[in-house]
Amino acid sequence: MNTPPRKRKNTTSSASTNPESPNSDITPSEDPASAIIDVPAVKVPELTEQEQRDRLHLERKVERAFFEAGKALAELRDRRLYRSTHSTFEEYCKDRFGFERRHPYRLIEAAVVVDNLMQMCPIGTQTETDSSDEQEQSVGTQNETDSSKQQMCPSGTQILPTSERQVRPLTKLEPQQQQEVWQRAVQVAGGKVPSARIVTDVVQRIMERTQVPNTYQIGEVCQILALDNPELRGKGGCWGIVNHVGEFSCTVKTWDGEVTVGVKHLRSFNYLPDECQQMQQICDRINRVYSSELEESVQKFLESLGRLKRSYLTGLEEKLLSVLESEYNEK
Known part of the structure; x- marks a missing residue:
């Protein structure tokens, strides 16, 4: 009775003795799953100056998206540019953008707050438009001088909100309180954009600090x-x-x-x-x-x-x- 050739064993043996095999540096006693294989590092090319300018420009557009939406909605409302198709601003926003009744007003209120925060440090928060190539080129120049300009601004004012939810707790405060809360929230967040929760906590602490004592009487x-x-x-x-x-x-x-x-x-x-x-x-x-x-x-x-x-x-x-x-x- 002829014994079938043991091809699987021969193949394995060949691989273990072949110096060019990928596993030739693993000894028979080693577990292949735990073996360390050297992988050559791939060098990632640095961003060019133009790419850095493009990145900054696009990042600022993302950050300012809700702010620009609020400004645009305010103008649509104030000029009644919806009147040719809708009788109310709320109906227009729901049909055109899918916004529920309160949302467009929240965006408008948030834009007002961001405008106020930008007043603390107007130099570092220039507006940008898509239609101006010259302004895109100026971003790189401004970036080079940001560090010196920010020294003229209060701490935290060069960092602006990136979402309406971060701004919502500030809308019921006075303008000066809005600035105070935002600066404090940026500090709590370690110099980064604070979350809505952090902003809410800071607002609550300030509200508790400034609350007027209760003067009401029983029976009033x-x-x-x-x-x-x-x-x-x-x-x-x-x-x-x-x-x-x-x-x-x-x-x-x-x-x-x-x-x-x-x-x-x-x-x-x-x-x-x-x-x-x-x-x-x-x-x-x-x-x-x-x-x-x-x-x-x-x-x-x-x-x-x-x-x-x-x-x-x-x-x-x-x-x-x-x-x-x-x-x-x-x-």
């Missing part, structure tokens, strides 16, 4: 100002009775329950003590009869009482509320 009648607080959605314009005073917030009783509100989201009606007591009685009466199980029209009536800007009920309002109270008592 205040109006709720929703402003930009999503937790107060639906409560804007409602009045409430202060029943707890914290360091920077109050708990107020409204027509349908209690809510804790920051001091900046409250405005006192400055009612006299007798008027505050009268409003307390009205609030208690509404609370006793209000229920989500009531008919929608009745709910709306009670909600309207919860938004009064006077310290009394009219004759008709008094009669209607009395009818509801009698119905409630019968139940």
Whole structure:
């Protein structure tokens, strides 16, 4: 019986004895998977001066994309350049760019903030346009003098935001506070563009530092100002009775329950003590009869009482509320 040739073994043996084999420098006792093979280094060519200028120019275009969008949207809105096709700016932005209602306004607000930050160091933040070849060439010259010019600027101002989200926490601050927060955020980020989280943290610390002490008193009648607080959605314009005073917030009783509100989201009606007591009685009466199980029209009536800007009920309002109270008592 003939034995088949052992070709696999011969091939392996040949490879192990061939000095030109890729694995010839691995001894039989070594694990090929753990062997170290020298790979010749490939030298990466340095950027030319023109490539460096192109890179800087393109990087600045990327950084300024949301800023340019905000500036353009502001002009479209202010000049009403959408009027030939759309009745409102919001509809135009949704159809043309796919923006939800709030987004274009955020971009516009962000552009205003960046404009303010650029005022701290206008030399190092020249605007660029695609149509100017001469300006592209000037980027290289400006880059050569950046280090000397930045010495004239406050720390961090040569670094600008690269996204709308980084700017959003600054939009509710005064211009001087915006500059202060941005410089501090750049420092916290180690001299780099700070994340939105870092900016938000710095804003929060400054807001806490500058908060006015709570001067509200229990029993005082205040109006709720929703402003930009999503937790107060639906409560804007409602009045409430202060029943707890914290360091920077109050708990107020409204027509349908209690809510804790920051001091900046409250405005006192400055009612006299007798008027505050009268409003307390009205609030208690509404609370006793209000229920989500009531008919929608009745709910709306009670909600309207919860938004009064006077310290009394009219004759008709008094009669209607009395009818509801009698119905409630019968139940």
